[in-house]
Amino acid sequence: MNNRKFILDKRPQAQITDDLFKLVTEPLPTLKDGEVLVRNQYLSLDPTHRIWMSDMEQYMPPIALGEVVRAGGVGVVTESKSPLLKTGDLVMGLLGWQDYSLHPAAALRPLPKEMDIPPTAFLSVLGLTGMTAYFGLLDITAPKAGETLVVSGAAGAVGSIVGQIGLIKGLRVIGIAGTDAKCAWLTKELGFHGAINYKTQDVKKALAELCPKGVDIYFDNVGGATTEAVWSNLNMYARVSLCGMISGYNDGKPIPGPRNYSLILMKRLKVQGFIVSDYGARWPEAIGEMYQWVKQGRIKYAEDIVEGLENAPRAVNKLFDGSNTGKLILKC
Numbered sequence: 059m060n061n062r063k064f065i066l067d068k069r070p071q072a073q074i075t076d077d078l079f080k081l082v083t084e085p086l087p088t089l090k091d092g093e094v095l096v097r098n099q100y101l102s103l104d105p106t107h108r109i110w111m112s113d114m115e116q117y118m119p120p121i122a123l124g125e126v127v128r129a130g131g132v133g134v135v136t137e138s139k140s141p142l143l144k145t146g147d148l149v150m151g152l153l154g155w156q157d158y159s160l161h162p163a164a165a166l167r168p169l170p171k172e173m174d175i176p177p178t179a180f181l182s183v184l185g186l187t188g189m190t191a192y193f194g195l196l197d198i199t200a201p202k203a204g205e206t207l208v209v210s211g212a213a214g215a216v217g218s219i220v221g222q223i224g225l226i227k228g229l230r231v232i233g234i235a236g237t238d239a240k241c242a243w244l245t246k247e248l249g250f251h252g253a254i255n256y257k258t259q260d261v262k263k264a265l266a267e268l269c270p271k272g273v274d275i276y277f278d279n280v281g282g283a284t285t286e287a288v289w290s291n292l293n294m295y296a297r298v299s300l301c302g303m304i305s306g307y308n309d310g311k312p313i314p315g316p317r318n319y320s321l322i323l324m325k326r327l328k329v330q331g332f333i334v335s336d337y338g339a340r341w342p343e344a345i346g347e348m349y350q351w352v353k354q355g356r357i358k359y360a361e362d363i364v365e366g367l368e369n370a371p372r373a374v375n376k377l378f379d380g381s382n383t384g385k386l387i388l389k390c
């Protein structure tokens with residue numbers, strides 16, 4: 059039995075391309091006491107792959123050259139030398155771009171058996187992106203009913219959940235996304251009050267029309283020109299949850315700040331970045347609440363599943379050309 063794995067061979071200068079990786083085939087490892095072998099089933103493809111593959115200043119060590127590409131995932135235990143997990147258990151953890159992965163059993167979380175939901179949900183709505191939406195909105199911005207929320211990257215894995223949590227909390231919710239089809243999905247399917255196509259509309263003007271009382275909360279997934287346009291519509295004392303800046307990840311150089319940075323001062327804005335792993339200890343509480351919202355039909359989630367480990371380098375670019383709707387996942 060062999061394992062195929064993608065090794066990072068070079069760092070990207072712009073887009074992620076096939077030649078950055080080596081696809082290596084090697085025999086399955088032998089387990090030591092306390093370890094388990096996992097057959098990886100679903101891998102999470104995330105914008106942060108582009109960050110981890112670079113050597114820019116970041117929130118955890120970059121992937122080292124020669125190392126398997128880091129990725130969260132869900133898989134099934136196929137062999138165990140630990141009392142903590144047994145063969146057949148479904149688990150999640152940092153599995154990597156490979157068919158099989160070896161772990162100390164304590165490094166993996168078993169999937170909650172009592173939740174009647176497909177395992178991919180633990181990579182999307184009940185996983186990294188759902189948790190990002192939950193804590194990035196509720197904890198960072200403390201929303202109050204009646205306020206206006208704007209979310210960029212609104213039809214994506216994080217953004218679509220942010221908007222729906224906003225609706226549950228009684229906010230007026232406006233989404234910004236890159237196609238008319240995504241905007242229609244936000245307003246017609248998810249119940250957003252409005253949506254703006256940033257590729258065809260003047261975002262600053264459209265927001266002023268859609269938000270006559272101004273914007274109280276901005277959940278920022280993209281940075282760049284969209285952020286400048288939203289900031290111009292923010293109210294005094296507005297709160298900004300800085301979640302991501304995908305518009306600049308492929309630039310290969312430091313991302314410049316918004317040209318209207320002075321608005322932080324003029325409008326007394328509160329701008330806070332966060333990383334979802336900061337909230338690791340509180341994930342069970344959030345997963346429980348989000349699961350209830352999904353079961354009650356108050357949160358809908360979309361997944362975009364690409365098949366085949368060998369397609370990982372090309373599939374991840376769907377995040378950057380906008381061809382994903384909802385959580386991008388690779389089925390091994």
Ligand SMILES: NC(=O)c1ccc[n+]([C@@H]2O[C@H](COP(=O)([O-])OP(=O)(O)OC[C@H]3O[C@@H](n4cnc5c(N)ncnc54)[C@H](OP(=O)(O)O)[C@@H]3O)[C@@H](O)[C@H]2O)c1
Pocket residue numbers: 104105106186187190211212213214215216217234235236237240279280284300301302303304305306332333334335376377378379380381382383384385386
């Ligand atoms: N802070 C954290 O802990 C944390 C955790 C997870 C994710 N994030 C961040 O959250 C953001 C969303 O991540 P996700 O996993 O939910 O991805 P996603 O939104 O499902 O997919 C990425 C989307 O970004 C949009 N996009 C791509 N290039 C863009 C550009 N140049 N300008 C504007 N939009 C662009 C595309 O949508 P359009 O068609 O609308 O352009 C694309 O579908 C990312 O910035 C990511 O880094 C942060």
